[in-house]
Amino acid sequence: MQPKVNQILYLQVASADEEASKINYKARIADYREQDLLIEVPINEENGKLKKLYLGDELSAYFLNENGVKHYFNSHVLGFREDVIKLISIRKPDPDQVTKVQRRSFFRVPAELELAVKLPDQTRFLAYTDDVGGGGISFLADGKWQVKEGETLECWMLLSYKNGSLDHSGFVSEVVRVEKLESGRIQVMCKFAQINDSERQRIIRYCFERQLDFRNR
Known part of the structure; x- marks a missing residue:
């Protein structure tokens, strides 16, 4: 199963700071392309602040299907696109990399x-x-x-x-x-x-x- 346009992605960003890596963000999927997903700038779920991402940042993500089941995958930032709003390009997961079990791993x-x-x-x-x-x-x-x-x-x-x-x-x-x-x-x-x-x-x-x-x- 793959995420879809307008779905919300829930994210954590890899960091050397263990506490920072546990912060939860959410971002709307704006576009679904052959090699990547375009997402809006993530928002901190706790305080509503925007999260600035950088090229190469590693992400642990999940989305919910229509039955509320979480589907997890790992990704990383590929680049940025200025549209009406700023969008972030992240690597689209292969179908076999999406799982119902969270598998956080170190970034590459x-x-x-x-x-x-x-x-x-x-x-x-x-x-x-x-x-x-x-x-x-x-x-x-x-x-x-x-x-x-x-x-x-x-x-x-x-x-x-x-x-x-x-x-x-x-x-x-x-x-x-x-x-x-x-x-x-x-x-x-x-x-x-x-x-x-x-x-x-x-x-x-x-x-x-x-x-x-x-x-x-």
């Missing part, structure tokens, strides 16, 4: 980071991430590598921070989906299967730095 940011990957058969190769978050990554690789959905990969990712320092983060990820691109390369979407908290925090630090970069452009 676009990032091209060097990634060393080891397959279950011990094959090793280098790839580059497409996006990165505290809950998982996606990466691009040569189509010759036999990466399969459901298998686990050992990964080592090179993180570069704004102060010029470099760090490595190691983790085990589970392949959620593999897509073959027209270029012949593959895009591999993964969620973290085994990662310790310090590794995750390094990745989240990197993500927030990247999010600030988007906001300052």
